[in-house]
Structures are given as structure tokens and as C-alpha cells.
Amino acid sequence: MTVQPHLRPTPAGHLLVERAPAKVNLSLHVTGRRADGYHLLESLVAFAGCGDRLSLDPVRPLGLTVSGPGAEAAGGGQDNLVLRAVHHLMARRPGLVAGHFHLDKRLPVAAGLGGGSSDAAAALRLMARLNGLGLDDPAIRAAAVATGADVPVCLDGRARVMAGIGDLLAPPLGLPRLFAVLVNPRTPLATADVFRGLGLRAGTMREPTLQPVAPADGCGRSEVLAVLAKARNDLEAPARTLSPAIAEALALLRSLPECRLARMSGSGATVFGLFDDCRAAARGRRAIAAARPAWWARATSLR
Numbered sequence: 001m002t003v004q005p006h007l008r009p010t011p012a013g014h015l016l017v018e019r020a021p022a023k024v025n026l027s028l029h030v031t032g033r034r035a036d037g038y039h040l041l042e043s044l045v046a047f048a049g050c051g052d053r054l055s056l057d058p059v060r061p062l063g064l065t066v067s068g069p070g071a072e073a074a075g076g077g078q079d080n081l082v083l084r085a086v087h088h089l090m091a092r093r094p095g096l097v098a099g100h101f102h103l104d105k106r107l108p109v110a111a112g113l114g115g116g117s118s119d120a121a122a123a124l125r126l127m128a129r130l131n132g133l134g135l136d137d138p139a140i141r142a143a144a145v146a147t148g149a150d151v152p153v154c155l156d157g158r159a160r161v162m163a164g165i166g167d168l169l170a171p172p173l174g175l176p177r178l179f180a181v182l183v184n185p186r187t188p189l190a191t192a193d194v195f196r197g198l199g200l201r202a203g204t205m206r207e208p209t210l211q212p213v214a215p216a217d218g219c220g221r222s223e224v225l226a227v228l229a230k231a232r233n234d235l236e237a238p239a240r241t242l243s244p245a246i247a248e249a250l251a252l253l254r255s256l257p258e259c260r261l262a263r264m265s266g267s268g269a270t271v272f273g274l275f276d277d278c279r280a281a282a283r284g285r286r287a288i289a290a291a292r293p294a295w296w297a298r299a300t301s302l303r
């Protein structure tokens with residue numbers, strides 16, 4: 001068995017493992033549309049305690065297997081964002097060592113939680129570890145941008161404001177731990193369809209919003225809630241048109257006395273509710289699960 005030069009043996013042999021946390025857009029303001037059709041946005045992004053899990057076995061040939069509840073929807077072929085990210089990286093840096101990836105797909109697919117983007121970012125982190133590259137390596141960054149608009153922010157998985165189409169990243173923000181319930185009504189939505197529903201002409205800019213999109217670095221929970229209360233998710237309206245269950249999920253969360261704020265994440269259909277502590281969030285999840293047993297609901301922390 002050959003051991004690759006930058007590989008640190010782990011208790012599980014030579015398997016390298018990365019978590020791929022769900023991404024949550026705490027706010028999302030669409031500020032315009034570029035001439036090429038991509039939308040410009042400003043979004044405060046945080047990452048959840050729940051997510052997928054990706055492992056890499058460097059002693060096997062390049063490949064991918066997928067297990068878990070989202071395996072069928074995510075697909076295990078060349079279109080999977082894990083392999084897309086690896087190919088984008090290897091095209092920029094021929095000669096890199098790869099291996100066999102295994103994805104445990106726990107997150108709902110096409111859900112506004114950036115699951116595929118987080119998997120792609122986890123694949124790039126595994127490749128970086130295996131080949132001794134930094135996450136700031138130009139090839140890693142370029143591969144992230146080429147794989148998808150949400151991949152750059154998922155690379156280090158730290159809360160921050162993202163702008164442009166997701167390619168401009170503000171420095172990481174020290175956010176207090178937030179306690180959330182994520183609710184997906186199991187209506188997959190294609191991101192492109194939701195953006196299209198905004199009906200914004202290519203090459204137009206919107207009036208800038210004067211509200212700050214992010215709370216101050218290191219501030220407390222109540223300040224975060226105050227900033228978020230003045231923010232919004234501009235994709236909520238078009239997403240609700242495509243999936244009326246979103247309005248139902250938001251109404252259910254807002255009916256819970258301990259829910260401080262409820263909003264949609266990304267392009268939907270997942271919505272999140274914020275609670276004061278983990279017990280309140282657990283009670284919220286139980287109430288949602290009792291009301292809608294077929295929906296996906298998780299209590300988790302965000303940071």
C-alpha cells in the first residue's frame with residue numbers, strides 16, 4: 001500500500017473525513033442582475049451543526065459512492081458536485097493525488113441549504129489536505145468559483161457576508177451561537193427557477209438597501225435578531241409561488257410562542273426559525289414534527 005506524502009494516517013486507516021454542514025442564508029438581498037444573467041446579492045450566511053459527511057480513501061482510484069436518505073436525488077455520477085469540484089481542481093493542477101470519495105447524503109437536495117455546494121467545498125478541503133495545499137491556494141479558490149456560486153463561502157464554512165454572485169467574501173464574523181429549527185416541506189426547488197421568478201432584467205441594478213446586512217463582529221444574540229428583523233430574503237416571494245408549502249412552514253414556525261424569527265434560506269424551500277436556546281429549539285422541532293410528520297425538521301445550532 002502506498003502512503004501519499006501529505007497524508008496523515010488517522011485512527012480509521014488512511015481515510016480522510018470532512019463534515020459538509022448545511023448553509024443557511026440568514027438574510028438575502030438581491031441587488032441586481034449581471035449582463036450574463038447571474039444575480040448580484042448580499043447575504044449573511046451561517047453554517048449549521050447538521051450536514052453531510054464526505055470521506056476520501058486515497059489508496060483507491062478516483063470515484064464516488066453515495067449513501068443516505070438523499071443519495072438518489074443527489075446522484076453518484078460525474079454530475080455530482082463532489083466530482084465536478086475535483087475535476088475543476090485537477091484541470092487547474094494536473095498531477096494532484098485524489099482517491100475514492102464516499103458521500104453520506106443526509107441533507108435534503110435542492111432545498112436552499114447549499115448541500116451540494118457544501119459537499120463540493122468538503123471535497124476541495126479533502127483534496128487540499130491530501131495534497132498539502134492551503135484553502136487560499138488560487139487553484140482551490142478558482143475550482144470553488146467554477147463549481148457553483150455557493151461553493152466559495154462553503155470552503156471554510158465560517159459565518160460571513162457574501163456579495164457579488166457569491167464570489168466576494170467579507171472577513172469571517174464572530175456570531176453568537178444561534179439555536180435554530182430547519183424545516184423542509186419536501187418540495188425540491190431548482191435555484192435557477194426561483195431566481196427567474198424575480199423577473200429582473202439582465203443588466204439592471206436595484207436601489208441599494210440602506211440597512212446593514214450584518215450585525216457587528218462579536219455582538220450578542222439580541223443584536224443579531226434586531227439586524228435580522230430589518231432584513232429579508234428576496235427569493236421568498238418567487239419561491240412561495242413555486243411551493244405554497246413554504247408559506248405554510250413559515251406560518252407554523254411563527255405560530256410557536258418561542259420562535260423569535262422565521263425566514264426562508266437561499267432559494268428555498270427550507271425555512272428556519274430562531275429560538276433562544278437549544279431546549280426551545282428542540283420543543284419547536286417536536287411541534288413541527290407533530291404537525292407535519294412527513295416534513296424534514298432538524299433542531300441545530302448555527303454559527
Ligand SMILES: C[C@](O)(CO)[C@H](O)COP(=O)(O)OP(=O)(O)OC[C@H]1O[C@@H](n2ccc(N)nc2=O)[C@H](O)[C@@H]1O
Nearest residue numbers: 025037038039117148149150151165191192195266267
Ligand atoms: C441562492 C443561493 O443559494 C444563495 O446562497 C445561491 O445564490 C445559489 O448558489 P448555487 O446553488 O451554488 O448556484 P449555481 O449552481 O452557481 O447556479 C444555479 C443557477 O442559479 C442562478 N443563479 C445562481 C446564483 C446567482 N447569484 N444568480 C443566479 O441567477 C443561475 O440561473 C444559475 O444557473
Ligand SMILES: Nc1ncnc2c1ncn2[C@@H]1O[C@H](COP(=O)(O)OP(=O)(O)OP(=O)(O)O)[C@@H](O)[C@H]1O
Nearest residue numbers: 074080081109110111112113114115116119150266
Ligand atoms: N452532492 C450533491 N448534493 C446535492 N445535490 C447535488 C449534489 N451534486 C449534484 N447535485 C445536484 O445539484 C442540484 C442542487 O442541489 P443542492 O442540494 O445543492 O441545492 P440547494 O440546497 O438548493 O443549493 P443552494 O442553496 O446552493 O441553491 C440538485 O438538482 C442535485 O441534483
